[in-house]
Amino acid sequence: MLVQSYFIKEKGMGLGDFIRGCIASQEFCIERGLPFQVDLSHHPMGKYIIQRCDAPAPLANSIIDLQDIPNFTIRALKTRLNEIINFRELQRKNLYIYTNVWPTFKISSIVSRRVREFFTPNECLETAIKASCDENTNYGIIHIRAGDLLSFGIQLGDVVHNSIDELLDMLHPHIQQLVGKNYIVMSDCAELKVTIASRYGFRYTSSKPAHLAIDDGSGVLDTLVDYFIMSRAMHIHQFSVHGWGSGFSDSANWLYGVPVIQHKIL
Numbered sequence: 001m002l003v004q005s006y007f008i009k010e011k012g013m014g015l016g017d018f019i020r021g022c023i024a025s026q027e028f029c030i031e032r033g034l035p036f037q038v039d040l041s042h043h044p045m046g047k048y049i050i051q052r053c054d055a056p057a058p059l060a061n062s063i064i065d066l067q068d069i070p071n072f073t074i075r076a077l078k079t080r081l082n083e084i085i086n087f088r089e090l091q092r093k094n095l096y097i098y099t100n101v102w103p104t105f106k107i108s109s110i111v112s113r114r115v116r117e118f119f120t121p122n123e124c125l126e127t128a129i130k131a132s133c134d135e136n137t138n139y140g141i142i143h144i145r146a147g148d149l150l151s152f153g154i155q156l157g158d159v160v161h162n163s164i165d166e167l168l169d170m171l172h173p174h175i176q177q178l179v180g181k182n183y184i185v186m187s188d189c190a191e192l193k194v195t196i197a198s199r200y201g202f203r204y205t206s207s208k209p210a211h212l213a214i215d216d217g218s219g220v221l222d223t224l225v226d227y228f229i230m231s232r233a234m235h236i237h238q239f240s241v242h243g244w245g246s247g248f249s250d251s252a253n254w255l256y257g258v259p260v261i262q263h264k265i266l
Contacts, residue, residue: 001035002028002081003055005063005096007042013067015045015227017100022115023254024074024103030111034090038118040067044220048125052118052253058096065197066099077101077188107254116255125224132205139182141233142202142250144171145240146189160239164192170265171239175200178237186226188248205229227252235259 004022006013013021022038029036040046041057064084069076077099081087085095103111121129133139146167162170175196185204187193197204207222230236231252238260240246245262253260 001037001055001094002090003037003039003053003058003094003096005039005042005098006057007060007063007098007118007228008044009065012101013098013128014247015223016249016251019115019251019255020103020247021099021101022118023107023111024077024101025097025099026111026115027103027107028077032090034087036114038115039096048221048224049118050120050122052120055094055096057095057196063096063098066097069099069101072100072102074101074104079154082118085212103254112255112257113167119216119255121224121228122213125221125228128221128225129228132207133184135230138234139184139203139237140178141230141249142175142178142183142185143236143238143246144185144187144189144192144196144231145238145242145246146187146188146192147241164189164195167192167241168195171196174237174239174263174265178202183237184229184233185200186230196211231256231258233258235261238262239265241265 002025003024006018026036028034035195037053039053039054039055039058040049041053042060042063066077066080069080079096081095084095090130095157144167147162179200185193185197185202187196193204196202205226207226227248230249233252236249236252236258238245238249240262245260249260252258
């Protein structure tokens with residue numbers, strides 16, 4: 001069995017990157033007729049997700065780190081895995097990996113459904129979601145990816161140096177067109193989220209933004225609340241300082257089919 005395992009490390013993967021690797025790994029396993037599961041035993045988010053992985057929890061040092069491998073493709077993943085193990089052995093042995101390679105698009109419904117099963121909120125998380133959002137109303141999401149340096153004071157990926165004032169100026173022409181509609185604002189930058197919501201009359205989640213690659217557990221519940229509120233939205237307006245967008249909100253489209261409208265602000 002191939003098992004995608006999540007753990008915390010310096011300059012590791014955020015939730016969207018991890019889900020992307022899960023989808024790609026599931027695609028690979030379907031192609032090869034291999035079993036696949038997701039293991040969260042080494043990450044704090046495992047406390048809030050129904051555990052459906054029946055493979056034994058791995059030793060941390062036994063998880064093979066395949067983050068950011070060259071080419072970032074399923075083909076590259078196949079090549080690396082073939083160097084490690086004979087694929088036939090995965091019918092009776094467990095191989096634990098950590099990868100963020102890109103899946104093949106369009107993602108099939110069977111792939112998204114199988115991966116979704118490993119990200120089902122438990123009772124504690126569902127209670128927190130319902131306390132944060134009235135699910136009886138239809139809502140959209142404004143998701144703003146401000147960058148790790150501004151949001152968390154640490155740079156995990158590409159260096160971005162925009163200030164909050166600069167971002168507010170860049171966002172204004174887009175955000176003003178959404179005024180008067182039922183939107184919830186989310187962002188990795190708490191100050192930016194509150195400012196946008198109060199300036200334009202939107203709701204915002206009271207959660208503390210966190211990056212799951214570096215969080216020790218204190219912000220994990222809040223991040224998951226945001227994620228699952230997003231996964232139940234009508235659509236997402238995505239604004240990002242990165243050219244590729246945001247894996248956090250993109251993965252809500254990949255797994256749950258929530259339409260994402262990307263806005264270029266740089």
